[in-house]
Amino acid sequence: GPSDTPATPVAGGTLTYATGFGEPTCLDPHVGGNMPQALVGTNVLESLFSQDETGAIVPWLAESGVAADDGLSWDVTLRDGIAFTDGTPMDAEAVKANVEHMKDPETASSTAILALGKVSSVDVVSPTVARFVLSEPDSALLESLAQTWLAMESPAGLERGMEANCEAPIGTGPFVFSEWVKQDHVTLTRNDDWTSAPAGATHEGPAYLDTIEWRFIPDPATRFAALQSGEVDAIDEMQPDNVVAATADGSGLDVLTGALPGASIRLELNSGYAPFDDELVRKAFIAAADVNPGIQSLFFGTVERSYSVLSSSTPFGASFEDDYAIDADKANQLLDEAGWMSRDSEGYRTKDGERLTVDFPVSTNQSIPAEVSLFEQIQATTKAVGFDVELHPMDLSSWYAALGSWDFDLTSAIYTKNSPDVLRILYDSENIIPAPSGYHPNNAHVSIPELDDAVTAAGQTTDPDERAALYEKAQELLADGAYVLPLYDHLQKIGYGDRVQGLSLLPTLQIPYFGDTWVSE
Amino acid sequence: MSGTVGDSTGGSTGDAIGDSIGGSAGEELLRVEELLRVEELRVGFGGRGARRGPAVVDGVSFTLRAGRSLAIVGESGSGKSVTARSLVGLAGAGAWTSASALEVVGASVLGPVGADGIARGLSAAAWRKLRGRAIGLVVQDALVSLDPLRPIGREIGDALRLHTPLSAAERRARVLSLLESVGMPDPASRVHQRSGELSGGLRQRALIASALAASPRLLIADEPTTALDSTVQAQILALLEGVRDAGTGLLFISHDLAVVSRIADDVLVMRAGRVVESGPVAQVLGDPRHEYTKALLRAVPTGVPRGVALSARPAPPAPPDPAVSGAPTGASSSDPVLEVTGVSKRFGDRLAVDDVSLSLPAGTTLGLVGESGSGKTTLARIALGLAAPDTGAVRLDGLPWAPGPERDRRSRRPLVGAVYQDALSSFDPRMTVRQILADALRGASAPRPVDELLDDVGLSPSLAGARPLELSGGQRQRVSIARALAPSPRVIVLDEPVSALDVSIQAQILDLLDRLQREHGVAYLFISHDLGVVQHMSDTLAVMKDGRVLEQGRASAVFDNPAHPYTQALLAAAPRIGPR
């Protein structure tokens, strides 16, 4: 690994970063709003707030955010003297323009618009104070504002129109977008006037690197080969075996790991339709799906089994290990009880001549290969008790289409959000109702009034103890009803070569942060 | 040394080359110099040492002097080409050669002789020095012996590039003069053409020019006129005679006795790899000693009267003078069984058949001659009802036959048969002889057993199970004739039925056809480019050129007194056996 002896940072040089998350179709994270945009955007576009390792909100472009007593408005005070790289001041007017941009249907935002669901408008109280007016209280507002998808962009830049802004949105960050060669790379160059380092930064003032070349290498093996051969300096989305290889002595490589906030990687059992509308069948499935040996071997010990719906980097996660004990006898018994008593020639259980089939669409885009292999092992272990799990690998569009039409019994979907409010998004019965596009976050079809009440109340209160209790309650309900099978944390694994120094992950979304990074020769 | 060879080609020779080969002998000496001495040449293919393959050339000996021509004759496969190729060390892949002497232009080319007594031959480099420079070889398939992808000028220039120090510009000039000397019209534009753009005669000229380019003292011409029309053949023969007369030794290979009798001084008759008879041409052809030579001569149809068997024995001596006119056979003046009136056929902007009228009386033979492309096949296809004429009509047995829908002809199809040049491709490759004939017999009015049909064409019933691929050329043609005969037709159209056959096989087939006509009273539309064959076979004759029938009438009348100048030229060009 890189030498631990602290070296003096040197300015200059280029760092080449290869991402496996894919190429954004638009660099402005307000538009749409997905991980690829956040990754490349975080070092250019900064947010009002940030989070520390504990998940606590810390200031960034804003100094503070204070809620009114009724919780229906928040006054956000901005740091003075910060300007976008085009010279436009980063003031309350800019905040207002940004929020309006995100909420504009023309922008076609999906992430930001959800996060701002309760914000009805922004009032400019003074150049440095922007007042967010809400339709109902939202305890997660500042957390939402910390996400790159809600980052601040130059209003002048936004006015150029979507096409131009997609090519190179203008922010306040340590780098600026200077070139985008489609399907090849995005070039970020240093912003010499940068003054707005986030909390936790090791130095103030301009970044060390001259440029970052941001490349897109979809094939994981190729990506790792490129890192090994020194063609690139850092990669993300490392495969487990590559992590092992990179952390080995003498590899000349090292790995930076952080758990992405939000939900853990988990299987959601579609409780809205047969066969998983029967709690007994869900419980049987969970009792039969033996995943621990697979997680051990497939991930080479680089991840740990999780018994929580929430990622370990998200506050208020609760673990219910006992609910996930493996017991084939119990599974068989439950299935008998549920009426799936006979077995067909292939050993699958049947009821009324129907086979106990579980359709499992797998997004080859969202699930890494080791995950797919784990699903295969789940398929094999549940087959023993008579489940016929059918894996259907799909491209992203087909997968969303299958989910949108509830044409699945089991699925694994990623949801990254830097707040336990993710529980509300994923399991509030309201979110069974699809968006106009057909998208519905509540894939498990969970509809428990108690749970709805708990997550809504937790979203409205700012009292940490109360929130903790409410979120634990919600998670307990999920575990008891066997709606979800948590697997492990969604880990961000950044591999990098020894010439890279001072690389860190910004805790908000565990995105690599290059403000302090330099390359040694 | 003066340009002995150069003279023959009318160009100026690089003298230096001649010197290095021939030494500094005087011209007189050169003329009688022994260019080739071959003794007990044996060549075979495959195998090694003691287990080497059988000899296909077995004990051939001869000598050839400058300014003389030696012809090798013999049937297909008798070893003529292998002999020729052995002289330049190109007998073929896997060939072995042995000889007690093999000298080219005074030097042995046997090379070191191995323990097994087999000559190893010269080194590749030594051979290359001889090839093209000491010996020019015009290889057998003239039409495909020039690289179709390269301009002929390059091909000819190659020999110069390889054997002379001439510059590119000098080579160009020399190529032009060579082409001119071989009688190529408009050489300047021809040099840039590729062989595909030239007619057969022009290709052969270019090929001869390329063989003569480096002024070799010896020219080997392997069947140089075989694929050519008789008029063109006459021109090429004249060209080769000129070359020989200019002092080059000429080794001439042919299967055609008539051609040989015209060009050769001496002749070598080969059979199955052995020389059966040799000597001056007048002696061998005029007074053959060996039975095989006699049979060969007998098989030549030229001038043999109608009805006289070519392959019968005992044989009358080959007529030295072909003045005998064909006597008409019986069944002469009945009603025409096939009548073609005013038929024309156009392909694109080419008029393939131009207002042709013919009439074929029952039981007789109408011969159709003409050079390549004159429209013979097209006319035959029209007569068979396979192609619709643009104008005109064909009547069969007095009833309309073509044009018209095939449906109308189908019931009368048994009246007409056809025999093709390429018998093999006219058989369905999946069928056996028995199946082919049984199928043909199906529509017959008087069905006969297949065996009887086979017997009729002189084939053993044991061949019935064979597939055409397994038969020899002559056997295939017999099966083809049997098929045509099966439905007891009134007319058989024969398009070049013997052109692909050796002269002795040809004789058998012609005799067979003759007999069948007598026995079955069938009429023939007999197409050939070979005047001798047509003369032998026909009662009446039509001469075609450029789609038109120039002349038609009784065969004997046309042959004796050709009216049209073209017919006269055609007859004049046709080589005959006899004193030059």
Added chain:
Amino acid sequence: MSLPPVSTVAAVATAARRGRRMLGPAQWVAVAVLVLLLLAAVAPAVLAPGDPFAIAPVDAFLSPRWGHPLGTDESGRDIYTRVVHGAGTSLVIGVAATAIGISLALVLGLAAALGGRVVDFGVNRLLEVLFAFPGLLLALLVITVYGPGIVTSTIAVGLATAPGYARIIRAQARSVATSPYVEAAVVLGRSRGRILVQHILPNAVLPVFVLVTLGVGQAIVWAAALSYLGLGAEPPAAEWGAMLYAGKNYLATAWWLTFFPGLAIVLAAAATTVLGRALQKRGAR
């Protein structure tokens, strides 16, 4: 994607005419490989008694060794067993795809060759269009419309190869239809229908079976390519392409996951090609 073009086949026919020995050592090796493949396809348990789907996470990523001659995969499944059991799937895909392609091609090609000018013109244009269309795109479209899986990818490969076969069949049927022996049959007064049945169909269609042999190998390769893009067989099928797809991620650490299924594909494709060519030599004169 498409099969080797007409002139490959034509050239192979030339080789045949050259009349070399039919079964040389290479052909015998090919026959041996194919016999093994067929055995594996028909009775995989004879060659590999194990269960190709039995997982054993503790035994994951074992390199080739005693007991696991080709090693184990990421789930501890025995690669030898999976390769053997995958033979059937791969062969069925190859044969079925080729059969689909050729059946379609037979209809198109024969219609074009025998159906008169208008049909010929129409079919030819259609073929041109299909040729100009990248074969893989055709397959991609079929798969996006009907979802991935063995059946769809088989159909997709079949469709994508059809135009190539159609051209060959059309040319073949035309050359037979205009051949002298068909003309000879006309002279004998045979009806069109009879000529079609007796001469044209057998002579035009029989050589197509050789094409099948030549095509199976390529169909296997292309079906594997689709699997490799994640569009083919669904897990846990022991299909070779899908095994490659799963194994490619472990290339740097566990080469045997990809190497052996890949080798199986190469062997199968090469063996069918060699045999197809030998058959062609025999069929040709």
Added chain:
Amino acid sequence: MRGSALGGRRPSGGPLDGRVPGGPGRPRSGLLRSRVLRVAAALGGAVFVLWAAATLTFFGLRLIPGDPAQAVLGGPGSQASAEALAAVRSEYGFDQPIWMQYLRYLGRLVTGDLGSSYSQRQSVASIIGSQIGGTLLLAVLALTVAWLLALGLAVWSTRGGRLAAAVGSGLEIVAAAVPHFWLATVLVLVFSTTLRWFPAVSTDGPAGLVLPVLTLALPLAGFLGQVMRESVLDALEAPFVLSARARGESEAGVRWRHVLRHGALPGIALSGWAFGWLISGAVVVETIFARPGLGRTLLNAVQLRDVPLVIGVVLVVAVGYVVMTLLTDVVSRIADPRLAASRPSRSSRPSSSRPASAEGVRA
């Protein structure tokens, strides 16, 4: 009996009998007219192919389930509002009947407007413009390398000697049987990860092109090599080679001056087919080597249901194929006058040397 039985002493017809249309004697005006007609027919055919390809793709993509408006609004999984969807539907005309959309699309296509990509918010033309270079470079290099490899191997392995011949044809068959995706991973493993000679990620620099070009070229060389070998063997047996040897030409001269060209002919004729093959291969290779290009664009566009982009790429590929076919046709005719001479009409005549045309099949 060599020659006499099959070929005939007097071969007639085919390219051998010296009747060459367009040769001397044919009126020039007719020649010109036929040439103009041929060019017009070729152009008409090309336009037809493009139209049909566009139409097929247009309707083919409509079969895919899913809302195109969603593809416009941030792609799959977007949570676009109902208003946004409605706005997009009317803007793009998705609310109109399909044939209206088709006519609209066709109308714009005629004016050369490929539309704008749903997913990349950019005009299709500019996306293709930026991607086409890399793919063309890859395709041309791969084709050239495949050509050279195939021809080299064909010429080398026919030097005589059973071993060389066996090795040569064995290599060709195996190369043609190797799936390129597998080859790519093996090449990366060997030359990039282990030996570190070439980068795993392709760039347009010479080193970066080596592996992707080899990946595409090797299997292609296998196919081409099989054809070229036969052609070389045919040429080596042809009388004109005997003729050249009889002239004193050396073995090298025979190969260089004569055989090589004949070997190359089928390579030229197959280049159109090879182009299509390479585009299919580019989809895989560009993904593995992370190269920008049309192949990757196409794969992404199909997965994102980006209809205009898919059609755009299809059209470009079809144009490429058509151009390539015309080009190979022209080059073949220039290189091989026999092709120009051979009539496309029926020919029942046996011919002993047939040009390596892509049509003639004798199985």
